[in-house]
Amino acid sequence: xxxxxxxxxxxxxxxxxxxxxxxxxxxxxxxxxxxxxxxxxxxxxxxxxxxxxxxxxxxxxxxxxxxxxxxxxxxxxxxxxxxxxxxxxxxxxxxxxxxxxxxxxxxxxxxxxxxxxxxxxxxxxxxxxxxxxxxxxxxxxxxxxxxxxxxxxxxxxxxxxxxxxxxxxxxxxxxxxxxxxxxxxxxxxxxxxxxxxxxxxxxx
Numbered sequence: 001x002x003x004x005x006x007x008x009x010x011x012x013x014x015x016x017x018x019x020x021x022x023x024x025x026x027x028x029x030x031x032x033x034x035x036x037x038x039x040x041x042x043x044x045x046x047x048x049x050x051x052x053x054x055x056x057x058x059x060x061x062x063x064x065x066x067x068x069x070x071x072x073x074x075x076x077x078x079x080x081x082x083x084x085x086x087x088x089x090x091x092x093x094x095x096x097x098x099x100x101x102x103x104x105x106x107x108x109x110x111x112x113x114x115x116x117x118x119x120x121x122x123x124x125x126x127x128x129x130x131x132x133x134x135x136x137x138x139x140x141x142x143x144x145x146x147x148x149x150x151x152x153x154x155x156x157x158x159x160x161x162x163x164x165x166x167x168x169x170x171x172x173x174x175x176x177x178x179x180x181x182x183x184x185x186x187x188x189x190x191x192x193x194x195x196x197x198x199x200x201x202x203x204x
Contacts (some may be wrong), residue, residue, distance in 0.1 A: 002137060005132045005133075006107065007131070009105045011098050016095065024166065039059055073099070085109050129150070131147055133147035133156070
């Protein structure tokens with residue numbers, strides 16, 4: 001990974017439209033299938049334990065809750081994910097993101113154009129600060145991934161993007177629903193639930 005050390009000659013900050021985050025886009029697609037699989041899983045679960053009447057009542061109650069408290073569509077899922085995972089707000093590609101555009105003058109006099117996208121965890125570097133930056137070159141500019149402000153000893157770190165972890169978690173959740181509907185957990189799940197419910201049912 002390329003690394004440079006030098007002094008910030010000039011800097012400007014601006015905001016630009018974010019780019020598509022494919023991990024979040026795929027997560028929302030998988031959440032659509034989860035929203036389809038969840039009612040079927042709930043119906044199967046209640047039907048196996050309590051019968052069709054209770055299962056139908058459970059589905060009606062679920063539909064009522066969803067109708068009153070939604071989301072009713074995938075557009076609202078963006079805000080829902082951000083509220084559950086606040087760090088995702090800086091990673092979201094559907095709003096505007098901050099861009100730090102600056103030049104670093106190296107010891108040999110060479111000027112390097114640098115770009116840093118996203119909100120920073122700490123304070124931003126200022127013109128005149130001596131910095132060490134790591135990143136990769138693209139179209140002649142160093143795309144900064146992390147660094148260190150030698151003047152203040154502060155780290156230069158953009159807030160992390162957790163969309164990949166959200167995608168992994170979403171895929172695992174969808175896989176659990178699919179495996180349950182396929183009967184993969186029946187041999188041990190239902191006997192375990194019955195053993196938990198049996199003392200309570202005996203008291204009735």
